[in-house]
Each structure stands twice: as structure tokens, then as C-alpha cells.
Amino acid sequence: xxxxxxxxxxxxxxxxxxxxxxxxxxxxxxxxxxxxxxxxxxxxxxxxxxxxxxxxxxxxxxxxxxxxxxxxxxxxxxxxxxxxxxxxxxxxxxxxxxxxxxxxxxxxxxxxxxxxxxxxxxxxxxxxxxxxxxxxxxxxxxxxxxxxxxxxxxxxxxxxxxxxxxxxxxxxxxxxxxxxxxxxxxxxxxxxxxxxxxxxxxxxxxxxxxxxxxxxxxxxxxx
Numbered sequence: 001x002x003x004x005x006x007x008x009x010x011x012x013x014x015x016x017x018x019x020x021x022x023x024x025x026x027x028x029x030x031x032x033x034x035x036x037x038x039x040x041x042x043x044x045x046x047x048x049x050x051x052x053x054x055x056x057x058x059x060x061x062x063x064x065x066x067x068x069x070x071x072x073x074x075x076x077x078x079x080x081x082x083x084x085x086x087x088x089x090x091x092x093x094x095x096x097x098x099x100x101x102x103x104x105x106x107x108x109x110x111x112x113x114x115x116x117x118x119x120x121x122x123x124x125x126x127x128x129x130x131x132x133x134x135x136x137x138x139x140x141x142x143x144x145x146x147x148x149x150x151x152x153x154x155x156x157x158x159x160x161x162x163x164x165x166x167x168x169x170x171x172x173x174x175x176x177x178x179x180x181x182x183x184x185x186x187x188x189x190x191x192x193x194x195x196x197x198x199x200x201x202x203x204x205x206x207x208x209x210x211x212x213x214x215x216x217x218x219x220x221x222x223x
Contacts, residue, residue: 001202001218001219002218002219003218003219003220003221004028004030004187004202004218004219004220004221005028005176005221005222005223006028006051006052006057006220006221006222006223007026007027007028007051007223008051008052008053008054008178008179008222008223009023009026009027009051009052009053009058011023012053012055012182013051013058013060013130013160013162014021015109015138015139015140015160015161015162017140017142017158017160018142019047019049019060019062019158023051024049024051024060024185025125026051027049027050027060027164028049028050029041029047029048029049029145030047030048030049030187030202031045031046031047031048031063031200031202032046032047032048032085032187032188032189032200032201032202033200033204034124034200034201034202034204034205035198035199035200035201035207036142036198036199036200036209036215038199039196039197039199039200040196040197040198041196042066042067042191042194042196042197042198043198043199043200044063044064044065044066044198045063045064045065046059046061046062046063046064046085046187046189046200047061047062048060048061048085048087048187048202050087050220052178052222054165055164055165056162056163056164056165057162057163057165057168058160058161058162058163059087059100059160059161059162060158060159060160061085061102061158061159061160061187061189062083062156062157063083063156063157063159063189064154064155064156064160065083065104065154065155065156065157066134066151066152066153066154066155066196067083067150067151067152067191067194067195068083068104068143068145068150068151068155068157068194068195069082069083069104069109069147069148069149069151069191069193069194069195070082070083070103070105070144070146070148071146071147071148071199072103072105072107072145073105073107073145073146074107075107075108075109075131075134076108076109076110076128076129076131076176077107077109078083078108078109079101079102079103079107079108080101080109080190080192081192081193082103082104082105082147082148082191082193082194083100083103083104083157083191083194084101084103084104084189084191084192085101085102085159085187085188085189086098086099086100086101086102086165086187086188086190086211087099087185087186087187087188088100088185088186088187088188088211088212088214088215088217089183089184089185089217089220090183090184090185090214091168091172091181091183092172092173092183095114095183096112096113096114096126096171096172096219097112097113097116097174097184097185097214097217098110098111098112098113098124098129098168098171098172099111099113099211099212100161100163101138102141102159102161102187104141104143104147104157104159105141105143105144105145105146105147106139106140106141106144106145106159107145108134108139109128110128110129110133110134111123111126111127111129112126112127112128112129112171112172112197113125113126114126116213116214117213119194123212125128129167130170133164133167135163135172136164136166136167137161137162137163137167138161138162139159139160139161140158140159140160140161140164141157141158141159141160142156142157142158142159143155143157143221144217150192150194150195152195161187165178166189168220178222179221179223180222181221181222182219182220182221182222183219183222184214184217184218184219184220185217185218185220185221186201186202186203186205186217186218187200187201187202187203187212188200188202188211189201190211199211201223202218203217203218
């Protein structure tokens with residue numbers, strides 16, 4: 001099974017988009033290169049790195065993109081409609097998972113999902129992350145908050161953010177020391193309502209176009 005190793009850092013990132021800076025250069029790199037055939041012929045180059053310490057997870061996406069659009073600006077807006085990168089992770093087997101979706105302008109949607117079966121209003125059992133947690137997510141985005149009209153020329157953009165351990169524990173329970181733990185999850189790229197829709201994954205999702213399938217998540221190993 002595909003495995004990504006999340007390395008420990010002794011120094012938090014600077015949140016300035018330094019992909020090869022002194023902190024991020026120590027992280028393992030994953031590539032989002034498996035694109036679903038339902039999408040257009042647009043295949044952005046997407047790399048992602050993750051680190052952790054006792055206080056947070058840190059995630060950094062670097063995207064070589066085109067047809068970039070970012071309209072949503074409020075927490076819990078449907079940012080998957082924009083140029084968007086996503087991190088889904090399930091800390092405990094059989095428990096729920098969190099989906100962290102961020103658009104190119106640095107707006108986030110995050111749910112805790114315990115039953116991912118679809119309903120007319122979302123999922124069978126889920127709850128949006130409480131709004132007070134969003135003020136504790138530190139983030140850097142290289143593009144403006146709003147990108148409209150769409151940018152049609154090639155452009156590199158970055159989204160870098162922290163996820164407080166306390167926020168995760170508030171939903172899944174105590175985690176204990178992360179070192180040597182193995183979680184499950186996946187990294188994604190999408191752009192549902194751009195001129196060139198696309199859906200990419202780090203670990204392939206198979207024939208069904210559905211990112212919300214924890215049964216096919218890959219392994220996230222904490223070093």
C-alpha cells in the first residue's frame with residue numbers, strides 16, 4: 001500500500017511559501033499524479049509535504065497550475081468548486097476522518113465525517129468543524145484571496161497551513177505521542193467549477209469519482 005512518511009520538525013514552518021526553505025526541505029514529497037478520466041485534459045503538477053510537532057500538523061502544497069479560479073472567501077464555503085487542494089486523514093481505525101479543503105486564496109472547508117454515505121444535504125453522519133478553530137489554523141497563500149476572472153496562463157501557487165493537534169483531538173479523542181503512529185489518508189487536487197475541471201489524487205481512487213472513501217485511503221506514517 002502507498003505510504004507517506006510525516007517527519008517530525010523541531011522548528012515550525014515560517015508560513016512564507018518557502019518550499020525549499022530550511023524547514024520544508026526536510027520533509028518527504030508526495031506527488032498528486034493520478035487523475036480521474038472524468039476530468040478535462042488539464043493535469044496540474046502538484047507536490048505536497050507534511051510535517052508535525054507536539055502542537056500541530058503542517059501541510060504545504062505547491063501547484064503548477066493553469067485555469068486558476070478562487071471565488072469563495074468564507075470558512076466552510078464549497079471551496080472544491082475553486083482551484084483547490086485537499087488533505088483527508090483518519091487518525092484511528094474505524095473512527096471518523098477529517099477532510100481539510102483549501103482553495104488557492106486560502107479559504108478552508110473542514111468536516112469531521114463519521115459516515116460518508118451521501119445524502120441530499122451532505123453525508124449520513126458528519127459535522128462541520130466549529131468556526132472558532134479556523135482562527136487557530138495558521139495559513140499562507142501565494143495568490144490573492146479572490147482570483148476572478150480565471151487566470152488562464154500557467155502559474156505556480158502555494159498553500160501552506162497548520163492543523164492544531166487540539167483541533168483534531170476535539171473530534172477524534174486523545175492522540176498521544178504521534179511518533180510511530182500510522183494513520184490513513186490521501187491528498188487531492190480539484191477544480192470543480194473551473195473552465196477545465198479535474199480531480200487528482202496522490203493514492204489512486206479507482207473508477208468511482210469520490211474522494212470520500214476511507215476504505216481506500218493510503219498509509220500516513222509518523223516518523
